Amino acid sequence: MDDMERIDRARARAWLATAVEEARAGLAEGGVPVGAALYGPDGTLLGRGRNRRVQDGDPSAHGETAAFRDAGRQRSYRGTTMVTTLSPCWYCSGLVRQFGISRVVVGEAETFRGGHDWLAEHGVEIVLLDDPECVSLMRGFVRDNPALWNEDIGE
Amino acid sequence: MDDMERIDRARARAWLATAVEEARAGLAEGGVPVGAALYGPDGTLLGRGRNRRVQDGDPSAHGETAAFRDAGRQRSYRGTTMVTTLSPCWYCSGLVRQFGISRVVVGEAETFRGGHDWLAEHGVEIVLLDDPECVSLMRGFVRDNPALWNEDIGE
Helix, strand or coil, rough: CCCHHHHHHHHHHHHHHHHHHHHHHHHHHCCCCCCCEEEECCCCEEEECCCCCHHHHHCCCHHHHHHHHHHHCCCCCCCCCCEEEEECCCHHHHHHHHHCCCCCEEEECCCCCCCCHHHHHHCCCEECCHHHHHHHHHHHHHHHHCCCCCCCHCC | CCCHHHHHHHHHHHHHHHHHHHHHHHHCCCCCCCEEECCCCCCEEEEEECHHHHHHCCCCCCHHHHHHHHCCCCCCCCCCEEEEECCCCHHHHHHHHHCCHHHEECCCCCCCCHHHHHHHCCCCEECCCCCHHHHHHHHHHHHHCCHHHHHHCCC
């Protein structure tokens, strides 16, 4: 790992903390514990959010789409980074590809493998952090709420 | 075209009328004129909606995601049909694939070619209607609002 890579991963970990806060808050509300945040090219936090299926009865609010929504209208997503506690599902991967979000920081892809390889094939930079807290949040949730989890990913 | 196909296309055209109503309402509000509706396996209308980027300042509300949201939580999307005035972008195609929506009725794919071929490759039934009103709605909108249209598809 060179210095640049080390710095990038340190920043990615700092940004992941925002997404983890969202995921924890979701769990405390009885929701699906996936959180996300959208950062601008200069490191400004543009938006943050969490899965709101349970809280709002809104199946369209995944962590990533909630953060995207929270950021409001943007002219361009070039240089932006979507940080998410969990590998993005096809819905959220499609969001990233359509809007040209440049990078995705993924907390973990162990409990659910979404579309991050597909995004990498289409030029999106992927930083996979294998974060133990993200794994543990999801593992506990899926164990305790299998039906809710399957509903959230359409299975 | 056999009888079954003829009946299916007639039903698809009837369902498309709901999506077109939504698109027209969006245009009248100054919004992006893309509308959609989600129909259940038995032909019940589950949800309908339109792009709300301008109306709500919400970039996450495309026609298809708005209709999906309006349908609320569903245990399964098997046998459902998403009807949309315009070929679904990657974001909306990802939605269809992730949640296992069985069929997509596409009003037109002439002014914008989204992910409907990708969906077909992944087992989603695609009914492309080449509807002249859908083409004309989008063509007029893109001519008069090129910047807004590019913003909506991340270009």
